[in-house]
Amino acid sequence: MFSGFSSFGGGFVDIPQKFEEFFRCYPVAMMNDRIRKDDANFGGKIFLPPSALSKLTMLNVRYPMLFELTANENGKVTHGGVLEFIAEEGRAYLPQWMMETLGAQPGSLLKIGSTDLPLGQFVKIQPQSVDFLDITDPKAVLENVLRKFSTLTVDDIIEINYNDNLYRIKVLEVKPDTSSRGVCVIETDLVTDFAPPVGYVEPDYKEIQKRRAEEIRRTKQDPSAHENGSMSRRINYKGMIKEHQKSQSGFAGEGQKLSGKPTNRNEEPEDLSKIKISLNGEPLKLDLPEGQLFFGFPIVLPKGSEEEDTQVNTFQGQGQSLRKSSKRRDKSDHESSKAKAPRSPEAIEID
Known part of the structure; x- marks a missing residue:
């Protein structure tokens, strides 16, 4: 079988020939x-019988081998590669998602022909469930999965298995967009874009941020806002704080600190030792909001360095002690007096 003759010099010309056969298609699960x-x-690869390999080797088919699959009943078209030539004669085994894309039933007639597709440059995909967002790195997962394709x-709904x-x-x-609506993804740099998954609702970030700010503001200003803990409800912490604040408001008016700042009568009391706490009663279920802890006392934030710097020294000047310390003798004088004393002889001679 010759591909053709050239009009110049009588040489051979490689003219690609197309492979086209009809097979009964079945899902991989029926192998x-x-x-x-x-x-x-x-x-995205199918199984063909060994006879298909024999015909393909006799034809001038370009590699990698790519095939166009057309359902004989409804005319739907998709594309794929070949994994192995181990199917029974007259049969072709397809992945389940490919059977669903073609709308084919087991045993349906399928036309499979060789084709050429351009190398893919860009693909936009859409997950069919919001569960896909649970994957930590979807692009890395997709890059690994596409090695099997x-x-x-376009319009194919592929299936991947991850964890x-x-x-x-x-x-x-x-x-590139061609009439075949398909691209080859073998040995090519493919840019991937993700569309929002089906059923995904974009959250209102402004409303979430507003609620968080309101919660932080309420928690900082009201020390009794931590009443959600079991111990707090058990001892009625919020009620005791309010009663103690009422008892401290016997005198009206405002005072001033030594620093010159007015005192805030609504601030939380510093002396909480007078609060009577009773631990009688059945313990309640611990049900704290996320990110909150309760230790049985209000939160008192430490003063910042800026506030400490603003404190005014009421008393200024240099003080003196009522008792003057006596000066110690210089050690050098003590040593000099010792040096002046005569040294005793090491040995005494008696005549």
Whole structure:
């Protein structure tokens, strides 16, 4: 079988020839247990019989081998590669998502032909569930998954398996855009864009920020705002704080500190030792809001350095002690007096 002749010099010209055959399609789950590969369900490659390999080797088919799959019943089209040539004669085994995309039933007639697709440059996908957002690094996961695919076609809903969870992803757009609506994803730099998952609702960040600010403001100003703890409800902490504040308001008016700042009568009392606490009663369930702890006393924030610097010294000047300290004798004088004393002889001679 010759591909053709050249009009110049009688040489051979490589003219690509197309492979096209009809097969009965079945899902991968229906393959023989000895040859079945369940991981093929989460890829984009099919199984063909050995006779298909024999015909492909006789034809001038470009590599990698890419195929166009057309359902004979409804005319739906998708693309894929080939994983192995181990299927029974007259049969082709497809991943489950590919059967659903083509709308084909087990045993349906399927036309499979060789094709050429451009290398993909861009793809936009859309997860079909908000559960996809639970993946920490979806781009890294997708990069690893696409190694099992040879092509991507618009409107395909592929399936991937990650951490024993099944995710469905729809292909919305591919570039370059051709009449085949598919691209090859083998050995190419593919830019990936994610559309919001189906069912995803964008949160109102302004409202969330406003509620957080209000909660922080309320917690800082009201020491009795921590009444949600079990111990607080058990001893009626909020009520005791209010009663103690009322008892401290016997005198009206405002006072001034030594620093010159007016006192705040509404500030929380510093002396809480007078509060009577009773631990009688049945303990309640601990139910604190997230991020809050209760230790049985109000929160008193420490004063900042700026506030300490503003304190005014009421008394200024230099003080003196009523008792003057006596001067100690200089050690050098003591040593000099010792040096003047005559030294005793080391030995005495007697005549």
